[in-house]
Amino acid sequence: MLFPTDSFFLRILYALLPFMALITLFYSLLIWAAVVLTEDYIVSSYLDLESQAFQDKHGQLGRAAAMPNAIYLKGYWSSDADLPGAFRDLPVGHHELDKEDTHVLVSAVAGESALLVLVLEESKLSQTEGYRAQVFALLCAVAGLILILGAILAIAIARAIAQPVSQLAAEVAGTRHGAARFSGFARQDEIGTLSRTLSSLVAQQNAALRREQAFTRHVSHELRTPLSILNNCLAILRLPGCSAEKNARGLLRMEGALAGMKMTIELFLSLAREPRQLRREAIDLTAVVVEQIEKYLLLYPRVAGALRFAGAPPIILQANQAIACSVVQNLLGNAVQHGAGKVRVALCEQQLVIINNHVEQLSSPGFGFGLEIVSRACTYVGWRLETRRTLHTFRACVRFT
Numbered sequence: 001m002l003f004p005t006d007s008f009f010l011r012i013l014y015a016l017l018p019f020m021a022l023i024t025l026f027y028s029l030l031i032w033a034a035v036v037l038t039e040d041y042i043v044s045s046y047l048d049l050e051s052q053a054f055q056d057k058h059g060q061l062g063r064a065a066a067m068p069n070a071i072y073l074k075g076y077w078s079s080d081a082d083l084p085g086a087f088r089d090l091p092v093g094h095h096e097l098d099k100e101d102t103h104v105l106v107s108a109v110a111g112e113s114a115l116l117v118l119v120l121e122e123s124k125l126s127q128t129e130g131y132r133a134q135v136f137a138l139l140c141a142v143a144g145l146i147l148i149l150g151a152i153l154a155i156a157i158a159r160a161i162a163q164p165v166s167q168l169a170a171e172v173a174g175t176r177h178g179a180a181r182f183s184g185f186a187r188q189d190e191i192g193t194l195s196r197t198l199s200s201l202v203a204q205q206n207a208a209l210r211r212e213q214a215f216t217r218h219v220s221h222e223l224r225t226p227l228s229i230l231n232n233c234l235a236i237l238r239l240p241g242c243s244a245e246k247n248a249r250g251l252l253r254m255e256g257a258l259a260g261m262k263m264t265i266e267l268f269l270s271l272a273r274e275p276r277q278l279r280r281e282a283i284d285l286t287a288v289v290v291e292q293i294e295k296y297l298l299l300y301p302r303v304a305g306a307l308r309f310a311g312a313p314p315i316i317l318q319a320n321q322a323i324a325c326s327v328v329q330n331l332l333g334n335a336v337q338h339g340a341g342k343v344r345v346a347l348c349e350q351q352l353v354i355i356n357n358h359v360e361q362l363s364s365p366g367f368g369f370g371l372e373i374v375s376r377a378c379t380y381v382g383w384r385l386e387t388r389r390t391l392h393t394f395r396a397c398v399r400f401t
Contacts, residue, residue, distance in 0.1 A: 009162035016158060020150035028143040032136070040103075043125070044094050047105040047118050050075075054116065058109055072124035078106070078115040087117055164191045172198055214376065215268050222264045222373065226257035233257075256295055263329060266322035271376055280381075283324055285315045285400075289347055292328045296336050303336050309345040317400060323377045328352070330374045331396050339394070352398045371396075 050068050054075065057065035067075030076083040086097060087104055092115065095104040105118040164184050168191075171182045182202075184195040233250040236242060242250075270279075289309070297304050317324070331354045335343040339356030346353040371387060378385045378398060386397045 008165055009158050012158040012161050013154060016154035017151060020154050021147060024143050024146045024150060027146075028139060032139060035135070039122075040096075043103045043120060043122060044105075047094065047103060047120060050118055051105055051107045051116060054118075055107075055109055058112070062111075068118060072121045074119045076117040076119070077112075078117055083117060084119075087119060090117070165194075168195060168198060172202065175202055211271065215271065219264075219268055222268075222370075223261060226261045226264075229253055229257040252298060256298065259295070260329065263322060263326055267326035267373070267377060270320055270322050271373075271380060280318050280320055282316050283319055283321055285317050285319075285324065285352070286312045286347060287314070288324055289328055289345065289352065292325065292332050293345065295329075296332055300336055303343065307336070307343045307345070309347075312347040315347065315349055319381045319383075323381050327374050327377050327383075327398060330370050331398070334370050334396070335394070350399060350401060352400075353395065355393055355395045357392055358394055374398075 050073065054065060054068060069075060076087070078088065087106075090104060090106045092106050092108060095106070096102065097104060101122050103120045103122060105116075105120075107116050107118075109116050167183050175182075182195045182199050184191045185199060186192065187195065233254045236246060236250050289312075293307065293309055297307065331352075332343070332345075335354050335356035339358050343354065343356045346355075371385070374396075375385045384399045386399065388395045388397075
């Protein structure tokens with residue numbers, strides 16, 4: 001494992017601190033090398049100037065020319081007896097001896113067989129040479145200070161980089177069922193990509209949770225009626241001496257209830273999917289409306305004289321079969337079961353309108369989950385449900401465009 005921690009902040013810090021230390025070490029060595037090389041360059045240039053000056057004098061005075069002589073600089077001929085043995089056999093060029101404290105320049109002089117040897121003691125030339133240890137200590141102190149400042153800067157940078165990630169994690173952990181749009185959503189970097197991805201994921205999860213909750217709530221509500229019909233019909237069929245007519249009517253109502261339960265389950269399973277996963281096909285909406293009216297006339301013969309449908313030519317729409325049947329069934333069921341009088345159905349290419357009369361006392365019961373389900377179903381297939389209630393009528397309109 002490259003980083004022995006699961007903390008994003010510490011991982012960034014562990015990456016920045018060694019980098020900062022290497023940069024500090026590199027620049028410290030660079031400064032120290034620059035100081036040493038600059039010092040050597042100055043000494044070498046000085047020896048070259050002294051050598052050139054002596055050769056100019058030698059060209060005028062010959063051997064009578066005075067050798068360079070100072071506290072820090074001595075001049076010799078290579079044939080002089082007092083020339084130290086360490087400098088006697090050196091070739092032409094610059095040399096550093098005695099741990100780079102003594103600089104020697106050996107050069108040829110025109111008209112002379114002997115070589116000119118210039119010896120410079122660097123410790124005597126520069127007063128700062130004796131403070132090399134102090135300079136080195138000062139450089140180490142500055143490097144240490146830079147390391148401390150670099151560590152503080154590394155911590156600040158690591159926190160700045162890790163803060164959006166930590167904030168996103170906290171927001172994702174604390175989000176509820178509302179619409180999620182996390183911080184950094186509009187950023188164009190990797191944090192923005194992560195925020196948008198998490199926002200989309202949480203939104204999908206919330207939508208799936210809402211669909212699941214709606215499925216549970218609606219199933220428990222909508223299946224209660226057909227189950228009650230089945231129980232009542234079974235109770236009637238078990239009665240002794242039940243007539244054949246009642247048996248046939250009970251069986252018919254049971255078949256209708258079972259068909260309604262099947263359609264309701266198919267509807268809720270369709271609504272539980274995402275809209276883009278919904279299967280669509282060409283359906284004849286006129287045939288769907290006629291089929292549902294015939295079913296209700298069989299189940300509720302008492303409304304045969306009250307339910308009116310003028311008819312319509314075939315209307316072909318791209319929709320989900322289960323949802324289309326359920327929309328018509330629920331609206332007709334509301335109109336028949338909770339109305340008080342005539343039910344009028346009008347269908348055209350643009351809309352389906354179902355109007356039923358009701359009395360004021362019956363205006364509130366019966367228009368709860370049913371209309372909520374119809375509204376969701378219409379939204380899924382791209383339709384729009386509009387309802388209007390007056391003192392004596394209830395109007396439901398489904399617009400297809």
